Amino acid sequence: MPAALSAVFAALVVLQGPAALRKSDLVRLLSGAMMSPLELAQLVRRNCLTFEPTDRDRNDLRLLGADASVLGAVDNCARRRAPRRPAATRARTTARPPAAAPPPAPPPPPQAVIQVQRVLDRVSADRSGFVLGGGQRGTAGAQLPRALVFEVRDSAGAVLSGQAVTFTGVNARIQPAVAPTDAAGQVHVGVTLGERVGSATVIASIGIVEKQVAFNVAAGPATQLVVVCGSAALSGGGHVVIRPDSSVVLRVSAQDGFANPTPLLGLRAAVADARIFRVSGVAQDSAAGTVTLKPDQPGTTSLAVIANGMRQYLTVTVPPRAAPGKVDCR
Numbered sequence: 001m002p003a004a005l006s007a008v009f010a011a012l013v014v015l016q017g018p019a020a021l022r023k024s025d026l027v028r029l030l031s032g033a034m035m036s037p038l039e040l041a042q043l044v045r046r047n048c049l050t051f052e053p054t055d056r057d058r059n060d061l062r063l064l065g066a067d068a069s070v071l072g073a074v075d076n077c078a079r080r081r082a083p084r085r086p087a088a089t090r091a092r093t094t095a096r097p098p099a100a101a102p103p104p105a106p107p108p109p110p111q112a113v114i115q116v117q118r119v120l121d122r123v124s125a126d127r128s129g130f131v132l133g134g135g136q137r138g139t140a141g142a143q144l145p146r147a148l149v150f151e152v153r154d155s156a157g158a159v160l161s162g163q164a165v166t167f168t169g170v171n172a173r174i175q176p177a178v179a180p181t182d183a184a185g186q187v188h189v190g191v192t193l194g195e196r197v198g199s200a201t202v203i204a205s206i207g208i209v210e211k212q213v214a215f216n217v218a219a220g221p222a223t224q225l226v227v228v229c230g231s232a233a234l235s236g237g238g239h240v241v242i243r244p245d246s247s248v249v250l251r252v253s254a255q256d257g258f259a260n261p262t263p264l265l266g267l268r269a270a271v272a273d274a275r276i277f278r279v280s281g282v283a284q285d286s287a288a289g290t291v292t293l294k295p296d297q298p299g300t301t302s303l304a305v306i307a308n309g310m311r312q313y314l315t316v317t318v319p320p321r322a323a324p325g326k327v328d329c330r
Contacts, residue, residue, distance in 0.1 A: 020050040023057060026074075030064035037067045039041040044073035054074050055080055085263045122160060125209045127153035132187070134213035141257050148174075148190045148213070150204045152181050159185025165206045172200040195258040204323065220256035222265075222308040227252050229329030239315045240303075241328035242277060243296040248327045253288040254308045264289050265308045273301035276318050 021044065029035055037041070051057070053074050061071065133148035150167075152160045163181045167174040171194035179187045193200050193215060200215040227234045228251040234240070242248050254262045267289040269279045276299035281292040284307075291305060298320035304313045 016105040020048050022050050026061060027064060030061065037070050041069040041073040044070065044077055044229055048077040048080060051072065052081065052324060062134055122154040123163065123206055123209050124153055124155040127155065127157055128206070128209055129211045130204065130213045134316045135215065137216040137218060139218050140193060140195050140197060140256060140260055141220065143190060143192045144215065148202060150187045152185045161185055163206055167204045168205070171196050172202055172215065174202060191215065197260040219260040219262045222254040222255045222257070222262040222310065224255050225252060225305060225307055225310050225312045226255055227305055227307055227312055227314065230327065232329045234314055234329065236312055237315070239317065241317045241319065242293060243327060244295055244318065246327060247292055247294045249278065250293070250305065251288060252291060252293040252305055252307060254257050261287065263287065265309040270304045270306065271301060273299065
Protein backbone atom coordinates (compact mmCIF):
# COMPACT_ATOMS: atom_id res chain seq x y z
CA MET A 1 0.00 0.00 0.00
CA PRO A 2 1.43 3.48 -0.84
CA ALA A 3 2.71 5.35 2.16
CA ALA A 4 0.29 8.28 1.64
CA LEU A 5 -2.72 5.99 1.62
CA SER A 6 -1.44 4.13 4.65
CA ALA A 7 -1.08 7.37 6.54
CA VAL A 8 -4.59 8.43 5.59
CA PHE A 9 -5.99 5.02 6.59
CA ALA A 10 -4.20 5.11 9.93
CA ALA A 11 -5.56 8.56 10.61
CA LEU A 12 -9.08 7.44 9.78
CA VAL A 13 -8.79 4.44 12.10
CA VAL A 14 -7.65 6.65 14.94
CA LEU A 15 -10.39 9.18 14.28
CA GLN A 16 -13.18 6.53 14.11
CA GLY A 17 -13.07 6.20 17.84
CA PRO A 18 -13.54 2.97 19.81
CA ALA A 19 -15.00 0.98 16.91
CA ALA A 20 -13.77 -2.62 16.90
CA LEU A 21 -11.09 -3.47 14.36
CA ARG A 22 -11.59 -5.95 11.55
CA LYS A 23 -8.88 -8.32 10.39
CA SER A 24 -8.51 -6.28 7.21
CA ASP A 25 -7.89 -3.18 9.36
CA LEU A 26 -5.03 -4.93 11.15
CA VAL A 27 -3.58 -6.13 7.86
CA ARG A 28 -3.57 -2.59 6.39
CA LEU A 29 -2.11 -1.05 9.54
CA LEU A 30 0.68 -3.65 9.70
CA SER A 31 1.38 -3.34 5.96
CA GLY A 32 1.54 0.49 5.99
CA ALA A 33 4.12 0.79 8.80
CA MET A 34 2.59 4.16 9.77
CA MET A 35 2.02 3.09 13.37
CA SER A 36 4.59 1.67 15.66
CA PRO A 37 3.91 -1.77 17.17
CA LEU A 38 3.36 -0.13 20.54
CA GLU A 39 0.76 2.26 19.09
CA LEU A 40 -0.96 -0.58 17.24
CA ALA A 41 -1.04 -2.68 20.40
CA GLN A 42 -2.62 0.22 22.31
CA LEU A 43 -5.20 0.64 19.52
CA VAL A 44 -6.12 -3.07 19.68
CA ARG A 45 -6.47 -2.92 23.46
CA ARG A 46 -8.73 0.12 23.20
CA ASN A 47 -10.94 -0.89 20.28
CA CYS A 48 -10.67 -4.70 20.46
CA LEU A 49 -11.64 -6.85 17.45
CA THR A 50 -14.73 -7.80 15.50
CA PHE A 51 -13.56 -11.39 14.98
CA GLU A 52 -12.32 -14.35 16.99
CA PRO A 53 -8.65 -14.78 15.97
CA THR A 54 -7.61 -18.29 15.00
CA ASP A 55 -4.14 -19.81 14.94
CA ARG A 56 -4.01 -19.09 11.22
CA ASP A 57 -4.95 -15.42 11.84
CA ARG A 58 -2.16 -15.09 14.40
CA ASN A 59 0.32 -16.62 11.98
CA ASP A 60 -0.76 -14.18 9.23
CA LEU A 61 -0.34 -11.20 11.58
CA ARG A 62 3.07 -12.46 12.65
CA LEU A 63 4.19 -12.68 9.01
CA LEU A 64 3.03 -9.06 8.46
CA GLY A 65 5.28 -7.87 11.29
CA ALA A 66 3.12 -8.10 14.42
CA ASP A 67 5.38 -8.38 17.43
CA ALA A 68 4.69 -9.84 20.84
CA SER A 69 2.94 -6.70 22.10
CA VAL A 70 0.47 -6.70 19.20
CA LEU A 71 -0.18 -10.44 19.44
CA GLY A 72 -0.60 -10.12 23.20
CA ALA A 73 -3.17 -7.36 22.69
CA VAL A 74 -4.98 -9.57 20.16
CA ASP A 75 -5.06 -12.49 22.62
CA ASN A 76 -6.21 -10.20 25.43
CA CYS A 77 -9.04 -8.95 23.25
CA ALA A 78 -9.99 -12.52 22.37
CA ARG A 79 -10.20 -13.38 26.06
CA ARG A 80 -12.40 -10.37 26.73
CA ARG A 81 -14.70 -11.40 23.90
CA ALA A 82 -15.09 -14.97 25.18
CA PRO A 83 -18.64 -15.47 26.49
CA ARG A 84 -18.94 -15.93 30.19
CA ARG A 85 -20.59 -19.03 31.47
CA PRO A 86 -23.61 -18.33 33.58
CA ALA A 87 -23.13 -19.13 37.19
CA ALA A 88 -24.46 -22.49 38.05
CA THR A 89 -27.64 -22.25 39.96
CA ARG A 90 -28.51 -24.78 42.48
CA ALA A 91 -31.58 -26.66 41.59
CA ARG A 92 -34.13 -26.44 44.23
CA THR A 93 -34.88 -29.79 45.62
CA THR A 94 -38.26 -30.36 46.94
CA ALA A 95 -38.31 -32.67 49.85
CA ARG A 96 -40.28 -35.71 48.95
CA PRO A 97 -42.09 -37.72 51.50
CA PRO A 98 -40.48 -41.11 52.09
CA ALA A 99 -41.78 -43.81 49.80
CA ALA A 100 -44.19 -46.15 51.36
CA ALA A 101 -42.73 -49.56 52.15
CA PRO A 102 -43.84 -52.21 49.66
CA PRO A 103 -46.36 -54.67 50.97
CA PRO A 104 -44.82 -57.91 52.21
CA ALA A 105 -44.51 -60.64 49.60
CA PRO A 106 -47.10 -63.35 49.89
CA PRO A 107 -45.77 -66.59 51.34
CA PRO A 108 -44.73 -69.19 48.74
CA PRO A 109 -47.28 -71.84 47.95
CA PRO A 110 -46.76 -75.03 49.90
CA GLN A 111 -44.67 -77.63 48.12
CA ALA A 112 -46.43 -80.72 46.96
CA VAL A 113 -45.46 -83.56 49.24
CA ILE A 114 -46.24 -87.18 48.61
CA GLN A 115 -48.06 -88.32 51.66
CA VAL A 116 -47.07 -91.88 52.41
CA GLN A 117 -49.66 -93.56 54.50
CA ARG A 118 -48.37 -96.08 56.93
CA VAL A 119 -51.50 -98.03 57.63
CA LEU A 120 -49.49 -101.21 57.53
CA ASP A 121 -51.91 -103.25 59.51
CA ARG A 122 -54.38 -103.04 56.60
CA VAL A 123 -51.98 -104.59 54.04
CA SER A 124 -52.95 -108.12 53.14
CA ALA A 125 -50.11 -110.58 52.55
CA ASP A 126 -52.44 -112.84 50.60
CA ARG A 127 -53.80 -110.15 48.27
CA SER A 128 -50.57 -108.14 47.77
CA GLY A 129 -47.73 -109.16 45.48
CA PHE A 130 -46.07 -108.90 42.08
CA VAL A 131 -48.61 -108.73 39.28
CA LEU A 132 -46.47 -108.00 36.19
CA GLY A 133 -42.87 -108.35 35.01
CA GLY A 134 -41.79 -111.43 36.95
CA GLY A 135 -40.00 -114.41 35.41
CA GLN A 136 -38.24 -112.45 32.66
CA ARG A 137 -34.97 -113.64 31.14
CA GLY A 138 -32.03 -111.45 30.21
CA THR A 139 -28.27 -111.38 29.85
CA ALA A 140 -25.88 -110.45 32.64
CA GLY A 141 -25.72 -106.70 33.24
CA ALA A 142 -28.74 -105.95 31.03
CA GLN A 143 -31.89 -104.06 32.00
CA LEU A 144 -35.08 -106.05 31.68
CA PRO A 145 -37.38 -104.77 28.93
CA ARG A 146 -40.57 -104.73 31.03
CA ALA A 147 -41.12 -102.96 34.33
CA LEU A 148 -41.75 -104.97 37.48
CA VAL A 149 -45.14 -104.13 39.05
CA PHE A 150 -46.04 -104.71 42.70
CA GLU A 151 -49.62 -104.24 43.89
CA VAL A 152 -50.82 -103.57 47.45
CA ARG A 153 -54.34 -104.48 48.64
CA ASP A 154 -56.08 -104.81 51.98
CA SER A 155 -57.86 -107.89 53.29
CA ALA A 156 -61.07 -106.82 51.55
CA GLY A 157 -59.28 -106.63 48.20
CA ALA A 158 -59.32 -102.82 47.96
CA VAL A 159 -56.19 -101.19 46.55
CA LEU A 160 -54.11 -99.08 48.94
CA SER A 161 -52.45 -95.94 47.61
CA GLY A 162 -49.58 -94.05 49.22
CA GLN A 163 -48.02 -97.15 50.75
CA ALA A 164 -44.20 -97.13 50.84
CA VAL A 165 -42.75 -100.28 49.27
CA THR A 166 -39.04 -101.16 49.63
CA PHE A 167 -37.29 -103.31 47.02
CA THR A 168 -34.12 -105.36 47.52
CA GLY A 169 -32.24 -107.14 44.75
CA VAL A 170 -30.12 -110.29 44.86
CA ASN A 171 -27.89 -110.30 41.76
CA ALA A 172 -30.04 -107.41 40.54
CA ARG A 173 -30.40 -103.63 40.90
CA ILE A 174 -33.81 -101.96 41.31
CA GLN A 175 -34.68 -98.36 40.47
CA PRO A 176 -36.18 -96.79 42.52
CA ALA A 177 -35.42 -98.80 45.63
CA VAL A 178 -38.30 -97.21 47.61
CA ALA A 179 -41.51 -95.82 46.11
CA PRO A 180 -45.14 -95.21 47.15
CA THR A 181 -48.06 -96.96 45.54
CA ASP A 182 -50.10 -94.91 43.07
CA ALA A 183 -53.87 -94.43 42.95
CA ALA A 184 -54.20 -97.97 41.58
CA GLY A 185 -52.22 -99.36 44.52
CA GLN A 186 -49.25 -100.23 42.29
CA VAL A 187 -45.53 -99.49 42.16
CA HIS A 188 -43.56 -99.74 38.89
CA VAL A 189 -39.79 -100.29 39.11
CA GLY A 190 -37.00 -101.09 36.67
CA VAL A 191 -34.72 -104.10 37.11
CA THR A 192 -31.12 -104.45 35.91
CA LEU A 193 -29.72 -107.96 36.15
CA GLY A 194 -26.45 -108.60 37.96
CA GLU A 195 -23.18 -109.99 36.64
CA ARG A 196 -23.59 -113.64 37.64
CA VAL A 197 -25.17 -116.22 35.37
CA GLY A 198 -28.03 -118.14 36.97
CA SER A 199 -30.87 -116.50 38.83
CA ALA A 200 -31.70 -113.06 40.19
CA THR A 201 -34.26 -112.27 42.87
CA VAL A 202 -36.20 -109.13 43.77
CA ILE A 203 -37.80 -108.86 47.22
CA ALA A 204 -40.59 -106.36 47.95
CA SER A 205 -41.22 -105.36 51.58
CA ILE A 206 -44.08 -103.39 53.10
CA GLY A 207 -44.23 -103.63 56.87
CA ILE A 208 -44.11 -107.28 57.83
CA VAL A 209 -45.23 -108.38 54.36
CA GLU A 210 -42.52 -109.65 52.00
CA LYS A 211 -42.90 -111.05 48.50
CA GLN A 212 -40.22 -112.12 46.02
CA VAL A 213 -39.92 -112.88 42.34
CA ALA A 214 -37.14 -114.57 40.33
CA PHE A 215 -35.49 -113.91 36.97
CA ASN A 216 -33.17 -115.94 34.76
CA VAL A 217 -29.72 -114.49 34.01
CA ALA A 218 -27.93 -115.79 30.91
CA ALA A 219 -24.39 -115.13 29.75
CA GLY A 220 -23.87 -112.22 27.42
CA PRO A 221 -22.12 -112.35 24.06
CA ALA A 222 -18.54 -113.63 24.05
CA THR A 223 -15.97 -110.88 24.46
CA GLN A 224 -12.78 -112.88 25.07
CA LEU A 225 -11.13 -116.25 24.48
CA VAL A 226 -9.42 -118.08 27.32
CA VAL A 227 -6.52 -120.39 26.36
CA VAL A 228 -5.12 -122.69 29.05
CA CYS A 229 -1.84 -124.61 28.76
CA GLY A 230 -1.44 -127.09 31.60
CA SER A 231 -2.58 -125.11 34.62
CA ALA A 232 -1.63 -121.70 33.24
CA ALA A 233 -4.08 -119.38 31.52
CA LEU A 234 -2.38 -117.67 28.60
CA SER A 235 -3.34 -114.08 27.93
CA GLY A 236 -2.76 -112.40 24.59
CA GLY A 237 0.94 -112.69 23.77
CA GLY A 238 1.45 -115.81 25.92
CA HIS A 239 4.44 -118.06 25.22
CA VAL A 240 4.50 -121.84 24.81
CA VAL A 241 7.70 -123.91 24.60
CA ILE A 242 7.28 -127.38 23.06
CA ARG A 243 10.13 -129.78 23.67
CA PRO A 244 11.19 -132.08 20.82
CA ASP A 245 9.41 -135.44 20.61
CA SER A 246 6.47 -134.13 22.66
CA SER A 247 3.14 -132.39 22.08
CA VAL A 248 0.99 -129.85 23.87
CA VAL A 249 -2.79 -129.60 24.26
CA LEU A 250 -4.33 -126.14 24.63
CA ARG A 251 -7.80 -125.90 26.19
CA VAL A 252 -9.94 -123.09 24.76
CA SER A 253 -13.15 -121.50 26.09
CA ALA A 254 -15.11 -118.27 25.57
CA GLN A 255 -16.34 -115.77 28.18
CA ASP A 256 -18.62 -112.73 28.25
CA GLY A 257 -17.70 -109.33 29.66
CA PHE A 258 -18.27 -110.55 33.24
CA ALA A 259 -16.14 -113.72 32.80
CA ASN A 260 -19.20 -115.94 32.53
CA PRO A 261 -18.65 -118.94 30.22
CA THR A 262 -20.38 -118.72 26.85
CA PRO A 263 -20.77 -121.30 24.07
CA LEU A 264 -17.62 -121.82 21.99
CA LEU A 265 -18.26 -121.46 18.27
CA GLY A 266 -16.10 -122.27 15.24
CA LEU A 267 -12.82 -123.19 16.95
CA ARG A 268 -9.76 -123.40 14.70
CA ALA A 269 -6.04 -122.57 14.77
CA ALA A 270 -3.54 -121.13 12.28
CA VAL A 271 0.28 -121.37 12.34
CA ALA A 272 2.45 -118.65 10.85
CA ASP A 273 5.36 -121.01 9.98
CA ALA A 274 4.20 -124.63 9.65
CA ARG A 275 7.81 -125.87 9.36
CA ILE A 276 8.38 -125.32 13.10
CA PHE A 277 5.25 -127.01 14.45
CA ARG A 278 1.86 -128.08 13.21
CA VAL A 279 -1.69 -128.25 14.54
CA SER A 280 -2.29 -131.98 14.83
CA GLY A 281 -5.86 -131.79 16.11
CA VAL A 282 -8.81 -129.51 16.96
CA ALA A 283 -11.85 -130.67 18.94
CA GLN A 284 -14.74 -128.83 20.57
CA ASP A 285 -18.16 -129.09 22.10
CA SER A 286 -20.62 -126.32 23.02
CA ALA A 287 -18.69 -125.39 26.17
CA ALA A 288 -14.98 -125.70 25.30
CA GLY A 289 -12.45 -127.09 22.86
CA THR A 290 -8.86 -128.25 22.50
CA VAL A 291 -6.01 -127.52 20.09
CA THR A 292 -3.12 -130.03 19.91
CA LEU A 293 0.33 -128.87 18.73
CA LYS A 294 3.19 -131.09 17.49
CA PRO A 295 6.78 -129.76 17.01
CA ASP A 296 8.74 -130.38 13.80
CA GLN A 297 11.99 -128.40 13.92
CA PRO A 298 13.66 -125.76 16.13
CA GLY A 299 12.43 -122.22 15.80
CA THR A 300 9.87 -119.69 16.97
CA THR A 301 6.65 -118.63 15.30
CA SER A 302 3.13 -117.51 16.19
CA LEU A 303 -0.14 -119.35 16.63
CA ALA A 304 -3.60 -117.80 16.19
CA VAL A 305 -6.45 -119.42 18.12
CA ILE A 306 -9.74 -118.45 16.46
CA ALA A 307 -13.33 -118.82 17.75
CA ASN A 308 -16.52 -116.77 18.12
CA GLY A 309 -15.19 -114.26 15.61
CA MET A 310 -12.17 -113.46 17.83
CA ARG A 311 -8.46 -114.28 17.69
CA GLN A 312 -5.87 -114.79 20.39
CA TYR A 313 -2.22 -114.85 19.39
CA LEU A 314 0.45 -116.94 21.13
CA THR A 315 4.17 -117.37 20.57
CA VAL A 316 5.36 -120.97 20.21
CA THR A 317 9.03 -121.99 20.45
CA VAL A 318 10.62 -125.34 19.66
CA PRO A 319 14.14 -125.36 21.20
CA PRO A 320 17.02 -127.09 19.37
CA ARG A 321 18.08 -129.28 22.28
CA ALA A 322 16.13 -130.07 25.38
CA ALA A 323 14.92 -132.91 27.50
CA PRO A 324 12.07 -134.55 25.61
CA GLY A 325 8.60 -134.68 27.06
CA LYS A 326 8.65 -131.32 28.87
CA VAL A 327 6.39 -128.39 27.96
CA ASP A 328 6.73 -124.84 29.29
CA CYS A 329 3.74 -122.48 29.25
CA ARG A 330 3.93 -118.86 30.32
